[in-house]
Amino acid sequence: GQNIDQPTEMTATEGAIVQINCTYQTSGFNGLFWYQQHAGEAPTFLSYNVLDGLEEKGRFSSFLSRSKGYSYLLLKELQMKDSASYLCAVPHSGNTPLVFGKGTRLSVIA
Amino acid sequence: GAGVSQTPSNKVTEKGKYVELRCDPISGHTALYWYRQSLGQGPEFLIYFQGTGAADDSGLPNDRFFAVRPEGSVSTLKIQRTERGDSAVYLCASSWGQEETQYFGPGTRLLVL
Numbered sequence: 001g002q003n004i005d006q007p008t009e010m011t012a013t014e015g016a017i018v019q020i021n022c023t024y025q026t027s028g029f030n031g032l033f034w035y036q037q038h039a040g041e042a043p044t045f046l047s048y049n050v051l052d053g054l055e056e057k058g059r060f061s062s063f064l065s066r067s068k069g070y071s072y073l074l075l076k077e078l079q080m081k082d083s084a085s086y087l088c089a090v091p092h093s094g095n096t097p098l099v100f101g102k103g104t105r106l107s108v109i110a
Numbered sequence: 111g112a113g114v115s116q117t118p119s120n121k122v123t124e125k126g127k128y129v130e131l132r133c134d135p136i137s138g139h140t141a142l143y144w145y146r147q148s149l150g151q152g153p154e155f156l157i158y159f160q161g162t163g164a165a166d167d168s169g170l171p172n173d174r175f176f177a178v179r180p181e182g183s184v185s186t187l188k189i190q191r192t193e194r195g196d197s198a199v200y201l202c203a204s205s206w207g208q209e210e211t212q213y214f215g216p217g218t219r220l221l222v223l
Contacts, residue, residue, distance in 0.1 A: 004152075033211070035214075041216065042114075042201060042214035042215055042216045042217055043153065043201070043214045044214070045211050045212070045213065048211060087152050087153075089152070092155065092166075096141065096143075096158065096205070096210075096212075097143055097155040097158045097166060097169065098143075098145075098153070098155065098212065099155065100145075100152030100153050100154070101152050102150070102151055102152050103150075103151075103152050
């Protein structure tokens, strides 16, 4: 089965950089997803990594190491609107339903 | 609309009642997923459709839960004899097909009194 671990809460300052880590254990690997979820809203897709390395997309980057079962989401030039939960997810045993972590609630403060 | 839509947005019911939750996926998406999210938790998988058939229903908690997608588009999640523990946000997502990015709807907030 799958097991995903990520920190429960983080706080960072506006304009700063924050790294949200995710470790996973999975019986078969078919990529890792990051979603952003504002309070009371649906998760929105941020990134998908299937190969090792860093994928950059504007202020957000995502990194994957398959050998270490590890990923992180890097947010640069933090803005107040980045305050949200960030969910790490992997597909279930090669099939497509996603298994999510509990999410990391990020608070951006002035 | 361009995104996944879900109705109702909120549903309050009494213990023991029957409820139906509806999901309209993005047009053309063949895969449709139902998840349930409790406060402070990530979404938990319930059931997945590829076309009209349920490809994987291993996440349904018990036989009070059932879902259909008769024409391969709209799906309905049905909960019989609701219990207080069923209270959660029920999220629907769709994708072009297997192994494609899933796009989520706004969810239905179910409260069982």
